[in-house]
Amino acid sequence: MTTAEMLIAAVRSGDPVHDADLPDCDLREVDLTGMCLRGGSLAGADLRGTRLDRARISGTSLAGADLREADLTDAELSAVDLSGARLAGALLGDTRFDGCRMLGTVLRGVRGLAASFVLTGCNLQLADLGDLALRGLRISECDLSEADLSGADLRTVVFDRCRLRGTVLRAARLDQADLRTSDLGEITPDTPRELRGAVVSPAQAAAICGALGLTVIG
Structure with a gap:
């Protein structure tokens, strides 16, 4: 079983995932609904169209990740590095970004922003x-x-x-x-x-x- 497959299996079992190291992995259109991810790295990962609704991600690197068309409805991201990540077309209804590093992050074209969408304590220098x-x-x-x-x-x-x-x-x-x-x-x-x-x-x-x-x- 690959590391990515182990991640998917852990998510489906409902177990929190700690310190997963999956840089540049391909998780396109994978169902990771409700994922609880703490630490580790998905830097440069391909997450296009991935279901991350209700995900809880903290202290993880998603720098340079491709999150275009991903579903992040009700997701909470805390102290996540999203520098250079691309979210065009991502669904961000009720999504919360708290204390995230978002230098140069591309948010242009995201969908579904609701009144409960939260941006607090984030570094959005040079973001789009x-x-x-x-x-x-x-x-x-x-x-x-x-x-x-x-x-x-x-x-x-x-x-x-x-x-x-x-x-x-x-x-x-x-x-x-x-x-x-x-x-x-x-x-x-x-x-x-x-x-x-x-x-x-x-x-x-x-x-x-x-x-x-x-x-x-x-």
Whole structure:
């Protein structure tokens, strides 16, 4: 029995899997529903179309994994390395990402985002979240520096203590998006246009006015 077959057998028996080392393995369209995976590595794994609904994955490397069209409904990923992973077309209804490393992760094109979708404490530097419908979500303590949010629907999103330094917001919809507790990075004359409709703090507003050559006296 191969290591991949042992993983599948363990999942089907309902047993937690610890420290599985399966880099670059082929698990395309395999049913891993309810998998409990702790530690180990599936870096570079082919997980296209794989069923991972209700999976519980913690401390595992999925760096560079191909998760396109995978089903991650109700999955919980904690302290998982997803750097460079591709999730286009993945189903993320009610999925939770907590404390994950997601540098350069491609989320553009994911499906099924619900109000209970969670991004908290994640490093999303350089990630691609372009065109995502994130309306009404709360994104907490995430680093989105230089991430691509172009064309995203961010209306009423609460960015709670996030880093938005150099974040690409071209054509994003920010009506009533709450940025008051977040780090906006360098304020430039283009900032007012990029943040049109967003809610900012008095200090942020003063910085924006300063970038336009205005002096706020109050």
